[in-house]
Amino acid sequence: MPTLMKSRPASPRRSQSKLNATVTAIRKPTDELMVLTVRTDEPILNYTAGRSVGLGLPANAPSIGVSTPGEAATKPRSKMIRRSYSVSAFRPSQADSELEFLIALVNHESDEPPHLTPRLFALEVNSRLFVSPKAFGRYTAEGVQPHHDVLLLGTGTGEAPHVAIADALLSAGHRGRVAVVTGVRTRGDVGYAKAHRDWEQVHSDYQYHVLTTREPENLEIAHPRFIGKEYLQSAWSSGRLFAKLDWTPSPATTHVFLCGNPAMIGSPHPSRLPIKSGMVARLQDAGFRIGTTEPGSIRFERYW
Ligand SMILES: Cc1cc2nc3c(=O)[nH]c(=O)nc-3n(C[C@H](O)[C@H](O)[C@H](O)COP(=O)(O)OP(=O)(O)OC[C@H]3O[C@@H](n4cnc5c(N)ncnc54)[C@H](O)[C@@H]3O)c2cc1C
Structure with a gap:
């Protein structure tokens, strides 16, 4: 302590x-x-x-x-x-x-x-x-229509804006699917578990999932449910994310938000080459695009 x-x-x-x-x-x-x-x-x-x-x-x-x-x-x-x-x-x-x-x-x-x-x-x-007297940033749900699907992927406290965006969409009667998926070390490392579960009870098209890297099933090979460390990138590539969601996000209907650790985002950075190991490259391979607010959009917020 x-x-x-x-x-x-x-x-x-x-x-x-x-x-x-x-x-x-x-x-x-x-x-x-x-x-x-x-x-x-x-x-x-x-x-x-x-x-x-x-x-x-x-x-x-x-x-x-x-x-x-x-x-x-x-x-x-x-x-x-x-x-x-x-x-x-x-x-x-x-x-x-x-x-x-x-x-x-x-x-x-x-x-x-x-x-x-x-x-x-x-x-x-x-x-x-x-x-600060004014809020700032372009990481918003601009362009998201009520029937669009929205996938909000974050690491750790990268969940924070997703709580706000999900709340705003659900409060406005969003009709498309909304899913928040957060990667953390252990299941206790999340701040809004109860709010997410409450929303799941009320909104049938809302889902919340936590991916972990330090729980026994992530670390102990002898564990009956051993799955190894689950990162957003590996869960996307293996298809485990889609199995959890029971839905394969399509660029024709889905907006994807990425927030938190830059390694997860792997975003093109003005001073660096694109990181192929991140989510942006995977999403681009699947037909999603940076720089649009149309369906198929990738938006990201790097925390450092
Ligand atoms: C637009 C934006 C929004 C942000 N929102 C949040 C938020 O909602 N919650 C939040 O906790 N942080 C958030 N951050 C990060 C935050 O601004 C600080 O960088 C962070 O709290 C560390 O501040 P510090 O002065 O203690 O560390 P510093 O002395 O500034 O050290 C920075 C270093 O800390 C590490 N770091 C920064 N953020 C994190 C983090 N979240 N988890 C683990 N390591 C980190 C990185 O290695 C970074 O290089 C946000 C950053 C940006 C750019």
């Missing part, structure tokens, strides 16, 4: 004045996964399901002791550390907005420690933080 590091002396006024939102609820499905709910002082502008906002905390905000203090060591203490986060739920009112986020504590082994997430994990109810 990570330990809370003592906060430094009070932040300078300039940094505090940027804090424009209050934590209203925190749920931690695991020590390294958090559903964070915040209420902003002013309504958030430009929100559409799937979009992100910036979250920020001063470099001298309390931090859990998973690592060395990152940016705080090199930046002035008043410096705001900001990162992008997909909004997983959005509840607007005239006066303010309530937003929910699904956030992973980054704890990678590298010389460069994570900066913001150890501070986000030290937040408590009533803590103040910065939320």
Whole structure:
């Protein structure tokens, strides 16, 4: 269990004045996964399901002791550390907005420690933080018609925008199939299992599936249901994904969304060659296309 590091002396006024939102609820499905709910002082502008906002905390905000203090060591203490986060739920009112986020504590082994997430994990109810006044991003369901099929594939917290998009589609009476499939280490590493199961009860064309890589059936060859590590890419290539869905997504009717780990997406990156091992290459081989909002579209959001 990570330990809370003592906060430094009070932040300078300039940094505090940027804090424009209050934590209203925190749920931690695991020590390294958090559903964070915040209420902003002013309504958030430009929100559409799937979009992100910036979250920020001063470099001298309390931090859990998973690592060395990152940016705080090199930046002035008043410096705001900001990162992008997909909004997983959005509840607007005239006066303010309530937003929910699904956030992973980054704890990678590298010389460069994570900066913001150890501070986000030290937040408590009533803590103040910065939320960008406008939502941003093109990872939305633009062009999806009520009869289209929608397949939302994510790794880890890449599920966050899919929760928002699925909720928006189902609430609007979507008639086509909607499926959220999330790849995680263990079944406990998801934040919205209950919401998905509730939607499955109410919407006959909604499905939620979790693929794991660290459960006994993934690791123990002697396990009666041994299947090896299940990645979205391997589940697509082997056809296991279609068997789970009982449906083979067709580019004539289906929009595919990919979010999270860049290795899963394998997307063309301006500075790199396309990664053939990712989902984009597989989808393109099946006739799906980047750069359209028509059926057959591939949309993706890389988290790093
Ligand atoms: C548009 C957009 C939306 C995003 N939405 C979310 C979200 O909803 N939830 C969320 O947890 N993160 C999300 N991220 C990632 C987030 O912005 C931060 O990069 C992440 O929280 C790490 O911040 P940090 O300062 O602690 O790490 P940094 O000090 O910035 O270290 C970055 C490194 O952390 C690793 N990393 C980044 N994100 C993750 C992750 N999710 N899981 C595992 N390793 C990671 C990568 O190795 C990356 O190089 C999003 C990123 C983008 C670009």
